[in-house]
Amino acid sequence: MSKSGEFRPVSESQIVLKELMVPSYENFGGKVHGGVVLSLMDKIAYACAASHSKCYCVTASVDKVDFLNPVEVGEILTLYSSVNYTGKSSMEIGIRVVSENFHTGMIRHTNTSYFTMVALNKDTKSPEAIPGLLLETDEEVRRFLEGRLRRKVRKLQRHELDQARSEIDYDVSDSSLEGENCKVVTPEG
Numbered sequence: 001m002s003k004s005g006e007f008r009p010v011s012e013s014q015i016v017l018k019e020l021m022v023p024s025y026e027n028f029g030g031k032v033h034g035g036v037v038l039s040l041m042d043k044i045a046y047a048c049a050a051s052h053s054k055c056y057c058v059t060a061s062v063d064k065v066d067f068l069n070p071v072e073v074g075e076i077l078t079l080y081s082s083v084n085y086t087g088k089s090s091m092e093i094g095i096r097v098v099s100e101n102f103h104t105g106m107i108r109h110t111n112t113s114y115f116t117m118v119a120l121n122k123d124t125k126s127p128e129a130i131p132g133l134l135l136e137t138d139e140e141v142r143r144f145l146e147g148r149l150r151r152k153v154r155k156l157q158r159h160e161l162d163q164a165r166s167e168i169d170y171d172v173s174d175s176s177l178e179g180e181n182c183k184v185v186t187p188e189g
Helices: 034-053 138-166
Strands: 007-009 015-020 056-062 076-086 090-100 107-120 132-134
Touching: 015 034, 034 056, 034 076, 034 090, 034 107, 076 132, 076 138, 090 138, 107 138
Parallel strands: 007 132
Antiparallel strands: 015 076, 056 107, 076 090, 090 107
């Protein structure tokens, strides 16, 4: 299952990243641009995955990212990451993001997401076997089991989406788009 029977504790690869939200991160609405937050999440996911696997890693997928609260310029953004689940070469990295306003002391949860990272062999760039997780607390066991569940759900969703795509009737001459917020202007339509 794991890289030559090797297991590493979750705590060995947990990473915390703090960054001041500067004016250049501001969007047109006066808040920190969501892309800045996503970029920081991707960076910490990589650092956490590479720390666990000791390999170069790539982002394979990102579960939905809900922006729960806006981030203000001048706040400190803190990202917490840990490996929740390990497969043969892939890892689920859990990320929690909070913002802190220095002036008011208010701390707000802004994002939680799960990144699937894949370890790659440095020479062949093919998936590389990774160490398993050594689960030392009830919380780590819970996160592992929930990570395994999310992996199963993602596989089911991919299968269901493929099935649904095969059943789509692309003939727009009928009323299949009636009631939708679109207008067909193709030469055939």
